[in-house]
Amino acid sequence: MGYPLAGVRVVDVSSTFMGPYCTMLLAQWGADVVKVEPPGGDVVRKIGDVRGTAMGPVFLNVNRGKRSVLLDLKQDGGRAVLERLVAGADIVVHNLRPDAAERLGLSADAVLRANPRAVHCAFRGFAAGGPYADRPAYDDVIQAASGMAAVQGGADGAEYVRTAAADKIVGLMGAAAVLAALRGRDTTGEGQVIEVPMLETMAGFMLLEQQGGWVFDPPAGPPGYARTASPHRRPCRTKDGHLAVMIYTDAQWSAFFTCIGRPELADEPRYCTIRERTEHIDELYELLNAEMAARTTAEWLAELERQDIAAAPVNTVPGLFTDPHLTATGFFESVDHPTEGPLRLPRQPVRFGPGPLPEAGAERTLYAPGLGEHSLEVTREAGFEEAEIERLVTSGALGLPDGDGPTTTRPVRRTPRDEQGTSRSTPATRTGRRWQTSTTP
Known part of the structure; x- marks a missing residue:
């Protein structure tokens, strides 16, 4: 073609x-x-x-x-x-x-x-x-x-x-x-x-997720998106580096709770739906950051891949030129x-x-x-x-x-x-x- x-x-x-x-x-x-x-x-x-x-x-x-x-x-x-x-x-x-x-x-x-x-x-x-x-x-x-x-x-x-x-x-x-x-x-x-x-x-572009309650007229709540606004939303420190982790769906959070040995959290009312998780996202991100520090980046990548949870190491600009996926x-x-x-x-x-x-x-x-x-x-x-x-x-x-x-x-x-x-x-x-x-x- x-x-x-x-x-x-x-x-x-x-x-x-x-x-x-x-x-x-x-x-x-x-x-x-x-x-x-x-x-x-x-x-x-x-x-x-x-x-x-x-x-x-x-x-x-x-x-x-x-x-x-x-x-x-x-x-x-x-x-x-x-x-x-x-x-x-x-x-x-x-x-x-x-x-x-x-x-x-x-x-x-x-x-x-x-x-x-x-x-x-x-x-x-x-x-x-x-x-x-x-x-x-x-x-x-x-x-x-x-x-x-x-x-x-x-x-x-x-x-x-x-x-x-x-x-x-x-x-x-x-x-x-x-x-x-x-x-x-x-x-x-x-x-x-x-x-x-x-x-x-x-x-x-900004208002897509940031308009929040201001979508309604009169506003039904504050503007903003709690997940992206969280001060704890950042790449997690592991034992030997940093790792970006994005856990989003019910199934992904349930799998993560199981892999850290706390499966009961999946039934916790604050965490069992995406609406509740978004409202309590600071707590979840604090938990995530604490858990990531317990293992190396490679250990977490292997575990998260088994659980089908999105994760990636933090790349630098020079690192892009040797990234195995971009090379392949x-x-x-x-x-x-x-x-x-x-x-x-x-x-x-x-x-x-x-x-x-x-x-x-x-x-x-x-x-x-x-x-x-x-x-x-x-x-x-x-x-x-x-x-x-x-x-x-x-x-x-x-x-x-x-x-x-x-x-x-x-x-x-x-x-x-x-x-x-x-x-x-x-x-x-x-x-x-x-x-x-x-x-x-």
């Missing part, structure tokens, strides 16, 4: 984490993603850039499988190239505030005028129509505004989750939304306009990056069937692009003549990688698969993917 989004064309005018994470997923599922970057490139290129190559580790991860075009959208020429790309796209993604999107020709109206079949996806900090609509927003701000930081901090005050949770969750929501919109376009033949607001997305499932893939050398990157985790996906080759680029690496390739595919490209480069509207000129025949960057005779760099290998006005039925 082929990649499920093969033939879908995406123009990505987003930066930092949220939009690029969305479009990385689309690229991993087979879409041809053109990343439009400003002079200087996406700011994420410089995060952790210890080599000084503008290819930092976050950028290498979140922009895999994309092609980079360097455009100065403050110039008429840059906007003309973007408009041509939009006219041939299935999906247009950006995280610009409304006034900036309007100036650059990326408002919903402008995109649908250029391409009535396009799916226009705008990531926002806050939904339109409210008093926060024009405010800037980043992950930390949204973790606070959505209630996540307060829940994370508990009684000790607000704390941020130590990963860019809001950016990545909202990026996932965006990926789901554009796929739903593509399905709608298949039915109606018309483009779609999508707004993916960070605050509203994260507030809904081939979670990490080796990529020979043309400029950065050997990389280890997480593989796309979702599996599509039946049958394996084809090997990466001419239609699949596994690595993150250099700034402007594909400027020539994409503008030629979009139908620009060499003289036009020359003028765009001379004016600075179109940027090329260092050392490339508008009429340069660029060397093909080869990978092990390329050595077998398949090039992924020349436009000729991208049949059916020219960036001209979309005629997809």
Whole structure:
């Protein structure tokens, strides 16, 4: 089988984490993603850039499988190239505030005028129509505004989750939304306009289990979820380490009580139903922590596996690279990056069937692009003549990688698969993917 989004064309005018994470997923599922970057490139290129190559580790991860075009959208020429790309796209993604999107020709109206079949996806900090609509927003701000930081901090005050949770969750929501919109376009033949607001997305994400008694109007009890709010909810200390244990169902608690030699607790009124256990979760977690300290991590893992109770040792980031399960499932893939050398990157985790996906080759680029690496390739595919490209480069509207000129025949960057005779760099290998006005039925 082929990649499920093969033939879908995406123009990505987003930066930092949220939009690029969305479009990385689309690229991993087979879409041809053109990343439009400003002079200087996406700011994420410089995060952790210890080599000084503008290819930092976050950028290498979140922009895999994309092609980079360097455009100065403050110039008429840059906007003309973007408009041509939009006219041939299935999906247009950006995280610009409304006034900036309007100036650059990326408002919903402008995109649908250029391409009535396009799916226009705008990531926002806050939904339109409210008093926060024009405010800037980043992950930390949204973790606070959505209630996540307060829940994370508990009684000790607000704390941020130590990963860019809001950016990545909202990026996932965006990926789901554009796929739903593509399905709608298949039915109606018309483009779609999508707004993916960070605050509203994260507030809904939080309230799923945290709304508590406030689901009812008027409230029938306090907000929150007692199990996740418990100060005793943490990885348990064993004799020689830490172990995460999650005991949830009636059968699991009964099995645990038996294995610690206290089967009578299964009939204790405070613990015999999930409602009662949730109300007395602090007592149960205190018991769990006390019992875990009596054996080693390996002893507990063996016992809990026999009882079909979910448990796992606490992994570190380096530990993920030697985890036996991730190793067995081939979670990490080796990529020979043309400029950065050997990389280890997480593989796309979702599996599509039946049958394996084809090997990466001419239609699949596994690595993150250099700034402007594909400027020539994409503008030629979009139908620009060499003289036009020359003028765009001379004016600075179109940027090329260092050392490339508008009429340069660029060397093909080869990978092990390329050595077998398949090039992924020349436009000729991208049949059916020219960036001209979309005629997809």
